[in-house]
Amino acid sequence: MKNDYNHARPMVIHIDLNSCFATVEQQARPRLRGRPVAIVNRRTDHTMIVTASYEAKAMGVKLGMRLKDAKKLCPDLIGLESDPPKYRYVYHQLMRIMQDYSAHVRMKSIDEGVIDFSESTLAMQNRDLVDIGWEIKQRLWNEVGCAMNCNVGIATNRFLAKTAASLHKPNGLDVITGDNLRDVFATLELTDLTGIAGQFEKRLNGVGIFTPLQFLDADPVTLQKIVFKSIVGLEWHQRLRGWEVDKRDFPMRTAGRQYVLDGYKMPRAEVLKRLHHLCEETGAKVRSQGLVARGVSVHARSYSDTGRGWGGSYWHARSMAAVPFFSDQAIYEQAKRLFESAPVFVKEIGVSCYELSEPDESQLHLFGDELARDKSLTNAVDQINSRYGKRVVHSADTLTTKMVKEKIPFGSTRYM
Amino acid sequence: MDDETFLNERVDVVASFGTGLNPCAPVKFRRKNGRIIEISEIGLRHPTTQGNRMVHMFDVTDGGADYRLEFDAERLTWTLSLEADHS
Numbered sequence: 001m002k003n004d005y006n007h008a009r010p011m012v013i014h015i016d017l018n019s020c021f022a023t024v025e026q027q028a029r030p031r032l033r034g035r036p037v038a039i040v041n042r043r044t045d046h047t048m049i050v051t052a053s054y055e056a057k058a059m060g061v062k063l064g065m066r067l068k069d070a071k072k073l074c075p076d077l078i079g080l081e082s083d084p085p086k087y088r089y090v091y092h093q094l095m096r097i098m099q100d101y102s103a104h105v106r107m108k109s110i111d112e113g114v115i116d117f118s119e120s121t122l123a124m125q126n127r128d129l130v131d132i133g134w135e136i137k138q139r140l141w142n143e144v145g146c147a148m149n150c151n152v153g154i155a156t157n158r159f160l161a162k163t164a165a166s167l168h169k170p171n172g173l174d175v176i177t178g179d180n181l182r183d184v185f186a187t188l189e190l191t192d193l194t195g196i197a198g199q200f201e202k203r204l205n206g207v208g209i210f211t212p213l214q215f216l217d218a219d220p221v222t223l224q225k226i227v228f229k230s231i232v233g234l235e236w237h238q239r240l241r242g243w244e245v246d247k248r249d250f251p252m253r254t255a256g257r258q259y260v261l262d263g264y265k266m267p268r269a270e271v272l273k274r275l276h277h278l279c280e281e282t283g284a285k286v287r288s289q290g291l292v293a294r295g296v297s298v299h300a301r302s303y304s305d306t307g308r309g310w311g312g313s314y315w316h317a318r319s320m321a322a323v324p325f326f327s328d329q330a331i332y333e334q335a336k337r338l339f340e341s342a343p344v345f346v347k348e349i350g351v352s353c354y355e356l357s358e359p360d361e362s363q364l365h366l367f368g369d370e371l372a373r374d375k376s377l378t379n380a381v382d383q384i385n386s387r388y389g390k391r392v393v394h395s396a397d398t399l400t401t402k403m404v405k406e407k408i409p410f411g412s413t414r415y416m
Numbered sequence: 417m418d419d420e421t422f423l424n425e426r427v428d429v430v431a432s433f434g435t436g437l438n439p440c441a442p443v444k445f446r447r448k449n450g451r452i453i454e455i456s457e458i459g460l461r462h463p464t465t466q467g468n469r470m471v472h473m474f475d476v477t478d479g480g481a482d483y484r485l486e487f488d489a490e491r492l493t494w495t496l497s498l499e500a501d502h503s
Contacts, residue, residue: 028460028475029482032502078502086473089462143437145460388467 003220006156006242007178011117013129014153014161015098015136017090018170020111022053024090025080027145036077040067041405042262043081050082054170084406087111090144097139101132112165114158116247129154133173156242162194178242185212185240203227216240255285256297256352262403264303265345275339276332277401278351280394283328286353287382292324294355296334302343315343323371324359327378328395420500429485429494442474442485447496453478 017023021039026032036056040047045068052061052070059074067079091110098105098113102120107113117125133152140148153165155176164174167184176184190204191197193212207226209215215236223233235245257278261271275298286293297318317338325331335351342349381393390406429445438461444454459475459482470489475482484498 024460029500029502030457030459030477031479031482035502085464086460086462086475089460386467389465389469392467 005178012161017111021051027147157244258350279332280328293353300346301348425496
């Protein structure tokens, strides 16, 4: 464990698109530039805001706010429905630009990515990273559009590079080194640090840590034994000092999809159709990664009249199968069975597969023929859909579920 | 969101094909009602796939309204799919 700050030359660049989806819409529709824009997933006033432009944020509009409420704060707010293919295109353009500088690019989500120059060619390492940062900004303007801005952060590790990228939004470029680390931390709140919110903030407050500087000066044993109660505490001790602890990939553990229902008091048969649709999308996700699943988990958020207004609760159920499965039908059969014990009135449903693994072809199975037939049929349907378009072939049960639209792939970039 | 009209209207388009990052650029188009829209700016061009078929989406404006033109690269057809006026 290293107690001193990392004074090495910063070699990590973090690129973060500003209010990504709203900016892309402002790029696509020039007349929206400079105006408050909010992106929502559904064309209703009750829907939640996914992204707001900087102009909307300046008026107090926040993510997660209902469009109806946001319009009270900002009457000129323009609500637009999300357009995932457009955002996916910009994501691929950003990745293409970043990959021109290094083969070691890691996209963290649809709107941010990291270039690690420590493993780049010597010629690239010899260049000034600040120059590269400005060059990437310029290329984004030239190659995607003049409304596209990004924040660039440069530091010795991924965490500080991300922190640097959030210092001067929009369109900033900042460098955090071992020399200015304390000065930068002095300007931040504890919750400005990525990964510190809610419970972790309370735990830190519990041991007298209220600022990033106090966090930085904290004893590693306190962090490990009292605050985080695991090795995570030591990792934070290193991370804050600029040492790299986040250079790792996590295997895919679950794949799933959730959906806020398009109506209240929906008959169970209609809910099941939507659940079936989610199972088809989940199956496609699992198979797209060449994996099979062992478990299915379903959840629902229910609502009920408590007498003092509408209340709600969370329900979930899960089950493990004896043999791995991959077909939409197998997922739906399990999900449907689990859903029998779900609350009557639900407003949100979700399904996910877990215990994902590579298919084990070596072991012969008692029902081998049946499985082989299932696999051939599923592969044939996937191939047709890949060739002629998504959902060209699907279950007749989901013919009327067009309202369950494609979701913006937040977080994981596996399905991009 | 009520300011958007979704359409499926075949249109005649004058486009220029050149070199560079965006070699294809629609210049103006004529709608079914005979109205000619002169494009003042292309906001974004992004490709989408409908199965194996490539369709290029052009989000454009004439300064008064925003439009989306879809160019089907297999059938070589132009379709106006959106008209939006957020004034």
